[in-house]
Amino acid sequence: MNSILSRTTAVAALFLAGTVSAGAETVLRFSDYGPNRGTRAAALEWFAAELDKRTDGDLKIEFFWGGSLLGGRDTLAGVGDGVADMGTVIGFFTPKELQLYNIGDLPVENSDMWVGLNAMYDLSNSEMIAEEFSKANVKFVTNYTTGPVQLICRSEVSSLDDLDGLKIRASGPYGDTLERLGAEIVRMSQADVYQALDSGLLDCNQNYYYAMQAYRQYEVAPYVLAMDWGQNMSFGIAINEMTYSDFSDENKEVFDQLSRDFIDHLAEQMEQTDQAALESMVSGGEGAGITVAQLSEEDRARLNEASVQSIDEWTARVSENGADGEALLAEYQKLIEDYKAKQ
Structure with a gap:
């Protein structure tokens, strides 16, 4: 009886922590405040598909869109507490916890999306900002941008x-x-x-x-x-530190490389979307x-x-x-x- 209770409690804890494992497969619960439409959402779906493919099905992502799991202001704390494994974090919502990460929202002299995304990716993996994320029990994954x-x-x-x-x-x-x-x-x-x-x-x-x-x-x-x-680039993805630490070394390497690849993918898609919107509005297409x-x-x-x-x-x-x-x-x-x- 005690062993059955222990196993039941352990399974419940996994669900509460947001990570669901089935055999070798791990499903990561991802909380996002926005709807499942638009360029950013499509890029996240690409990230999930690539993670599944590159880890041979070891790591999968289940999305909770529209704040259905955590509201935008609650995501940093919720991922840190294990309510979700991953999520979209916005520095503007957490100015005290992520005061250094808010550097991404400063009106610096750069409006190039690819340049900005790469600069913020490197900066957020530097010691000062990485430590700031770690204090919230999360690890920085990768970045978004609003564009100019x-x-x-x-x-x-x-x-x-x-x-x-x-x-x-x-x-x-x-x-x-x-x-x-x-x-x-x-x-x-x-x-x-x-x-x-x-x-x-x-x-x-x-x-x-x-x-x-x-x-x-x-x-x-x-x-x-x-x-x-x-x-505006104080705007990215974080993962629960314990969740990440439980990945195999091989899957950590894949995950980290994909996080970097996401920068190039998102920049290309965002630039195309922004230009297409401008051309459509100028031409009177709508x-x-x-x-x-x-x-x-x-x-x-x-x-x-x-x-x-x-x-x-x-x-x-x-x-x-x-x-x-x-x-x-x-x-x-x-x-x-x-x-x-x-x-």
């Missing part, structure tokens, strides 16, 4: 001077920078932006080409200022076409200069909390330049 920031507006905006006094929905250090340039910043979710633009509550919205198309914002805001400004204005070189220099204050504020805040923010920023910027040189 653009502005979609109700009326024509062709320069930074035109932003003065406009009501712009923006977030994080990008919103802080736009505010310094004279904009009135409004905080709201993308789901509410369409109505706000349509009613005039907003003049412009910080967004990405593929998301403008997905939310059909071009219907009520037919003008875009192509800022090609930074990226209605009246949008008009795109390019940021001048003078304005770009001014935007980068204004961004420096947001970057410096982050560095100072991190340093006040006991970390070497300047050293981490220098490493990040060097990685960006190194990967630009490799293109």
